[in-house]
Amino acid sequence: MGNLCAGASPATDETIASADPVERALAIAKRDLAKGAGKWQELYSYDRSKLLGSGAYAQVVKATRKGTQKSYATKIIKKGQYDKSVVIKEIAISNILSEHPNCTKLIEVYEDKANYYLVMELVSGGMMFDRIVKKGHYSEKEAAEAMAVLLSFVSFMHAKGIIDRDLKPDNILLSDDTDSAIIKIIDFGTGEFMKEGQTLSAGIGTAQYMAPEVFKGKYDQRADIWSLGVIMYILLVGFMPFGGKNDAAIEKAVLRGKYALEGEEWDEVSDEAKDMVRSMLQSDPDKRATLQQLQAHPWFAAAASASESAAKGTRMVSRLRGFLASTRLKRLAMLVVASNFKAEEVDQLRELFVTADTNKNNLVDFNELRTALSKLGRAVDETELRRLFDAADMDGSGELDYREFVAALVGQDVVERCTTARHGAFKDMDADGDGYLTPEEVLKMMPPGSTLEEAQEMVKAADKDGDGRLDLNELEILLKN
Template identity: 40%
Template structure:
């Protein structure tokens, strides 16, 4: 019996997610119900997602447990993750520290290293894809949504326009060949947000946003970063690194003292961070589904030889960005 439904965007196809119970064991699972009509012409997307999910078995990655097919639908039986979304949990906490953020990023790095070791690049890491396994206080974090992931073929070059603008690496926007390093950039952006509650790159004008990202222009603004350790800032600088050849890999990031040592501070930063998250990642803004159209528009603009400074014809790229100078933005 289904008791809860919601909608997600999966590889461009609209699908429904239902909560279901396995009759024999009474175990709860999530089932993605994908109408085959919605897949016409997109079969490769879903086949790719299934091929990837089938290979993945990691404690911090939502697993695909079974597949069923009817004449009209494809049903993916997924591990149920019931602990809620990353930002909601941080806001709900009364106490939150750098060490908490470090432990979250450690789990994400561990999972992404596992993927990279298998030759898989997620390509769309963002807070919305990070869910808690259960409501337990010490619940692990889980990576979900492999709609954009791709298994790296030996010698192949990934250069598709994908990802969410605020989290996308400069080499993607510059239309250069890219690889696993794009995930490490995204982890850097997520780490930044976890420590202040707003993203490193923001502009309502797409072209200006892309310019910031291409130059890797961001700051550790006062007062939001005043109480954050130099070690945390150093860790972020190695991931939000413009040159992907110099950017830390998951292996290097896992060896950084902020992750594996004791440099992450125990000072409570909950009040400041949760206030910024509530202001900048309000449910009504960031919960909405959005796609990579802004990135695609940017690519077209590049191909047409127009300037990056040219005014964007579209309003905000995504509803979930905040300003990197929160105090100056009207909300």
């Protein structure tokens, strides 16, 4: 990178009044940075041990304005190897994009001898990436709502002559931890101003989200549409379309342009959604859908009209599949956790159980589960459904009692949130109360005919410190994974 001190010339009244919006934005950014010279440490305090995020040249901290005690997120960018002109460009782009309601607002900027400081609104709901991990994947309705916002933002950004180059769920924040959280896009350090017809060559971005033409060294704003396609893919199924053990392997995968739109996970996804993903993940940018075409895609209307019952059926199947994929010990432990939930923590599952139990014997058999899923619009192949049912039927009785039903169908987010239920389960499983779960105690939870050797193998697989038993922390790790 260039010499920091020579990076930018002072802003003048003439450049601030310029008719060229880019020149004007850069001039205002230079002026604002100059005004804030040396003041951030005087005006703000922060806890160095509590980072909101960090990178090679920058970290984001929660800072408090001393006068008002109001909290903000502050991006602290190290000087030295980071050119001042790049920081000014980021400030200018942030100022322009702050006009969009789904952009994090840049409040003010400062610099001192060591750092630049970009003070932004504090968004407390975490990253979209973490929300996807917690959910497993979004429902189509949820994904459509998110994609509508992202398309609106990118359309606004492109209309302003800006390319992002690093759109990804890590750079998308949520206002709170509810399903109705507002999306806020952050981090425009990779952004660039572009004139119509201009192409760029720098290979900037995150490999998994980079378009093929970015790797090839000649691209334009359409590369952002590819990134949106990758994001939509992840929203729908919870994993990346292109993977690899390192960036070089990922690049090869992206350049091959091969990705899956079939398999168990995709069985739950509509043809309209698949078509929209396909239209964005076109290796040839000339064949890639435009933002206007995407915003008018029929998937949005189909997803908006999707019934809540269909989404509920999809969630049920997804959770049953997750339970089947769990280790045998986790399934046993979840049975005990289910007994420790408070009624209000699983009230929706209680309603679902009562609805499925059509003969009112407080048990749900295979046919009742199949009928319940069909009524929710989520029919499943009988062979697969039998495997899912048998995994949930822990005692092999041919029917699911309420505990088994809850254990198999409770969301991972509820398990992680309900600390009391997890701790209560450990206490129940620890028969002698010594603070450890032994193979002998596990054996007592297993069906008749099970052996101590089986219990020992199950404990061994979750035993992180190798002492032949599980403490509370080891069980917590098992339950949260």
